[in-house]
Amino acid sequence: MILAREIYLTKGVGRHRERLSSFELALRDAGIAHYNLVQVSSIFPPRCKLITRAAGLKKMTPGQVAFVVMSRNDTNEPSRLISAAVGLAIPKDATQVGYLTEHHDFGMTEKRAGDYSEDLAVTMLSTSLGLDIDIDKSWDENKEEWKISGKIYSTRNVTQSATGHKDGQWTSVVAAAVLVTD
Numbered sequence: 001m002i003l004a005r006e007i008y009l010t011k012g013v014g015r016h017r018e019r020l021s022s023f024e025l026a027l028r029d030a031g032i033a034h035y036n037l038v039q040v041s042s043i044f045p046p047r048c049k050l051i052t053r054a055a056g057l058k059k060m061t062p063g064q065v066a067f068v069v070m071s072r073n074d075t076n077e078p079s080r081l082i083s084a085a086v087g088l089a090i091p092k093d094a095t096q097v098g099y100l101t102e103h104h105d106f107g108m109t110e111k112r113a114g115d116y117s118e119d120l121a122v123t124m125l126s127t128s129l130g131l132d133i134d135i136d137k138s139w140d141e142n143k144e145e146w147k148i149s150g151k152i153y154s155t156r157n158v159t160q161s162a163t164g165h166k167d168g169q170w171t172s173v174v175a176a177a178v179l180v181t182d
Contacts, residue, residue, distance in 0.1 A: 004179035006049045008056030009158035011175045022170035035066035044098030070176040071102035075164045083108050084175040085159035087117030089125040099125035114159035
């Protein structure tokens with residue numbers, strides 16, 4: 001059984017005249033280009049620990065298979081705003097699963113895309129648990145936490161935005177949650 005006990009968040013941006021090279025440069029900027037990436041769906045495992053990117057990179061080996069929840073976007077339109085975000089919702093009860101969501105968009109600022117990905121994660125986790133949610137009423141601004149049916153959820157996101165290169169080169173953005181496995 002493969003079960004991640006730790007996850008780290010990362011992001012990157014790349015620019016190049018070739019689309020694939022631009023994506024590769026974004027992966028390098030995110031520090032994950034040297035792994036064989038396998039995209040997975042969006043469950044934050046029970047008892048999983050969120051660690052820093054630096055701590056996560058120390059546990060990885062170049063060439064290894066790395067499972068990621070990843071969002072990506074690209075453009076070759078000058079000045080076009082693009083974003084890629086991964087949102088995370090973690091229940092207070094560590095024995096329950098959390099949720100990760102991918103979101104990519106055009107014209108959305110980094111803050112808006114990040115907030116949107118968090119809202120998606122909270123909504124998806126809440127509905128999977130059979131809880132009713134009103135996004136506008138569930139967020140407690142003063143405590144900066146989610147309150148849903150008496151349960152508190154913490155959220156965060158990793159988001160990368162960029163504007164298209166002025167000369168029409170490809171611009172790529174990535175955001176990823178990397179699952180650290182044994």
